[in-house]
Amino acid sequence: MKLFFVFLLLAFGYVFSLWKFGGMDKTVMAKLDAQLQYEKKALALAKENRLLQVQISDLKYQISQLESKNKYFASQAKAPAATTPVRKIASVPKMDTNDLVNYEIYKWTPEKLLAIGEKELHFKNYEKSAQFYNELIVRHPKHEIVSDRVLFGAGVAAFETGKRYDWSEQHLERLVKNYPKSEFYRGAKLWLALAQYNQGEHQKFLKTVEEFRLKYRNTEEWKILSRYYEDISYKIKQ
Incomplete structure (x- = not known):
């Protein structure tokens, strides 16, 4: 029990x-x-x-x-x-009505310049975006926020204005030179070559594109550049 x-x-x-x-x-x-x-x-x-x-x-x-x-x-x-x-x-x-930044009046911080540059690029307001990006990079070239991503955005925005190819070339050349392992490297090479092409810098264009011809022939970037490359090569040989 x-x-x-x-x-x-x-x-x-x-x-x-x-x-x-x-x-x-x-x-x-x-x-x-x-x-x-x-x-x-x-x-x-x-x-x-x-x-x-x-x-x-x-x-x-x-x-x-x-x-x-x-x-x-x-x-x-x-x-x-x-x-x-x-x-x-x-x-x-x-x-200045052509100056969309007016830095001397508003004294933008680097962070504000970047924020507006990115926002305007997102909404495809390329001229305003390019000006804010360029102001950031020119006034604060060694600031920690000026990264490969920022240089790439600045280069694309400047190119898409249809007139600021010199800005695009400057920003993208810096990216290619300082960030050879960047995820934006190939894209930067593409836009850089197109910026050189649109400025009539055919020798620079051929030199930039030569790397694609040798290393990246199976990429989408090469498919775009090859048409320009063949055209310029033919004209120079003539």
């Missing part, structure tokens, strides 16, 4: 432990799942916040431009008659 009660107590303890620890496993799993969902939402919000910060910077830039123009027009409206010497207002710098 005593053995029966001992066995009964042991069985009860075993069932109780299974129930207890099984419940703990479910609770822990629920907490882990909740934590995972929280982290996913936090990452999504962080990404959204970065995009909003870029938009805010762009809006501030546009507002600053409008304020400067308004000040300028207001000063012109209040100008005295022509018989009286007109004094220039030093606080309102002259704005």
